[in-house]
Amino acid sequence: MQSVRTILNLSQPVTSSPERQKLQEKYQFQYIVGQDPKLLDILQTIGRVAPTDAPVLITGESGTGKELIAEAIHLNSRRKSKPFVKVNLGGISATLFESELFGHVRGAFTDAKTDRIGRFELAHRGSIFLDEIGELDLSSQVKLLRVLQERSFEPLGSSKSRTVDVRIICATNRNLEEMVAKGTFREDLYYRINLISVKLPPLRERPEDIPLLAEFFMNNLKEIYHRPALQLSPTAVQWLRTLPLPGNIRQLKNLVERTVLLSGQDRLEVKDFQINLTANTSAPRSLPEVGTLTLEEMEYHMIQRAMDFHQNKVARVARSLGITRFALYRRLEKYGISYDADDV
Numbered sequence: 001m002q003s004v005r006t007i008l009n010l011s012q013p014v015t016s017s018p019e020r021q022k023l024q025e026k027y028q029f030q031y032i033v034g035q036d037p038k039l040l041d042i043l044q045t046i047g048r049v050a051p052t053d054a055p056v057l058i059t060g061e062s063g064t065g066k067e068l069i070a071e072a073i074h075l076n077s078r079r080k081s082k083p084f085v086k087v088n089l090g091g092i093s094a095t096l097f098e099s100e101l102f103g104h105v106r107g108a109f110t111d112a113k114t115d116r117i118g119r120f121e122l123a124h125r126g127s128i129f130l131d132e133i134g135e136l137d138l139s140s141q142v143k144l145l146r147v148l149q150e151r152s153f154e155p156l157g158s159s160k161s162r163t164v165d166v167r168i169i170c171a172t173n174r175n176l177e178e179m180v181a182k183g184t185f186r187e188d189l190y191y192r193i194n195l196i197s198v199k200l201p202p203l204r205e206r207p208e209d210i211p212l213l214a215e216f217f218m219n220n221l222k223e224i225y226h227r228p229a230l231q232l233s234p235t236a237v238q239w240l241r242t243l244p245l246p247g248n249i250r251q252l253k254n255l256v257e258r259t260v261l262l263s264g265q266d267r268l269e270v271k272d273f274q275i276n277l278t279a280n281t282s283a284p285r286s287l288p289e290v291g292t293l294t295l296e297e298m299e300y301h302m303i304q305r306a307m308d309f310h311q312n313k314v315a316r317v318a319r320s321l322g323i324t325r326f327a328l329y330r331r332l333e334k335y336g337i338s339y340d341a342d343d344v
């Protein structure tokens with residue numbers, strides 16, 4: 001009986017405002033939780049453009065749901081029964097880029113022992129998701145532009161062109177317009193990937209969705225860990241709404257899961273979450289390797305972490321960082337970290 005109820009819980013959408021319901025009837029968005037007007041606008045847009053072949057650029061801070069939206073575009077398109085191929089351009093060097101995207105023939109370079117099919121070919125008739133496109137170096141940008149213009153490419157080491165029919169979806173948490181202005185991102189490529197653009201709001205700009213998301217994650221955890229009695233206390237839900245959550249939805253999801261696992265309680269209270277919050281920020285716990293962070297980035301992470309830990313109590317944050325409140329305000333403004341005006 002219990003498990004039946006749990007399953008029902010899972011399959012019932014947590015969100016059900018009339019606007020959201022209307023979208024639900026037209027499109028497949030069941031895994032995307034939220035009913036903030038900004039999110040509903042986005043769902044409306046992607047629902048409308050999904051069936052076309054228009055390229056879509058998805059931007060937004062880390063953890064705001066860019067990949068989820070990219071998948072939703074594919075699922076609501078006529079290509080849904082064809083492949084959805086993800087490529088993370090963040091970790092790819094210029095040489096690897098070509099072999100990864102366009103494939104290679106045997107002998108194209110020393111390690112090319114066999115032919116390899118590239119991601120563009122794998123995505124034929126489906127969609128390709130080019131994640132972290134802002135990380136691509138200029139020489140790879142040229143190569144990508146060519147495929148997007150001509151829909152054809154040659155695998156490394158081959159002179160025979162191949163043609164593909166692929167829908168392009170890109171994502172980045174960088175500001176591409178700024179990069180274009182600085183000359184680090186090609187303007188022609190920018191216009192080609194950016195016919196339709198979707199900007200996901202940070203979670204702190206849609207706090208009303210935090211309780212819905214927390215509830216959704218709890219319901220999933222009930223199922224995954226066979227703990228049907230799990231619940232959030234109402235004060236805990238209210239408290240979660242006030243968190244700055246720089247890691248956005250991913251951070252909230254991790255925080256809820258970590259707290260469920262570590263607290264051992266079925267009913268989660270504010271204190272259970274507080275214990276887990278500090279270990280949950282996106283900043284590293286010990287000092288990072290030389291060359292991985294600038295001093296300024298370290299400062300940003302440390303301030304963010306102290307703000308999380310002291311729940312935005314500016315006076316305490318300043319004390320813990322060994323600076324005056326005014327020095328802290330200056331930095332909060334500089335880094336665009338939100339704080340409680342009441343506390344000023």
Ligand SMILES: Nc1ncnc2c1ncn2[C@@H]1O[C@H](COP(=O)(O)OP(=O)(O)OP(=O)(O)O)[C@@H](O)[C@H]1O
Pocket residue numbers: 031032033034060061062063064065066067068069173213216249250253
């Ligand atoms: N609206 C939502 N409803 C439910 N879960 C969500 C929603 N948005 C994001 N998530 C979940 O939050 C996590 C992060 O989302 P996702 O990976 O899409 O973010 P992202 O913007 O691609 O992050 P990054 O920039 O770090 O790659 C995922 O587990 C995803 O399923």
Ligand SMILES: [Mg+2]
Pocket residue numbers: 066067131
């Ligand atoms: Mg992502």
